[in-house]
Amino acid sequence: MNKKPELTHEGGSVSYLNNIPGTPAPAPFFSQVVWAGDTAYLAGLIGLDPITGKLVEGGIVAKTERTIDNIEAVLAGAGLSLADVARVTVYLSDIAHAATMNE
Numbered sequence: 001m002n003k004k005p006e007l008t009h010e011g012g013s014v015s016y017l018n019n020i021p022g023t024p025a026p027a028p029f030f031s032q033v034v035w036a037g038d039t040a041y042l043a044g045l046i047g048l049d050p051i052t053g054k055l056v057e058g059g060i061v062a063k064t065e066r067t068i069d070n071i072e073a074v075l076a077g078a079g080l081s082l083a084d085v086a087r088v089t090v091y092l093s094d095i096a097h098a099a100t101m102n103e
Contacts, residue, residue: 013037020077023070024048033078040078045070060097 017033018026026032030044047056047063048070056066068082075081092098 017078020074022050023073023077024050024053032074035078040075040080040084042071042074045074060100061103064101 013036015035016031017035018031020032023032024045027044032042034041034043045067047066048054049056049066050070050073056062071085072082075084090101092101
């Protein structure tokens, strides 16, 4: 009989960090930070205002800036900073915004 692997917090290699002050609430079924050993994974961050919970207005520049602010806040809550980031994947709803977002 095959037993399902268990995800553990105490003594295991996977743990979750949520409810970081000053950050937007994560989407359902997302954790703000998933630690696997000594590697932290963040997912699902977008340009939400952490106070209103609404997407910021002002186009791709404002949304990109707010997203980076949100990433920095979540990283800080995990004791990390942008200097600790090794890789970022960005999904855009319109590829025409890529050059502006990259600026």
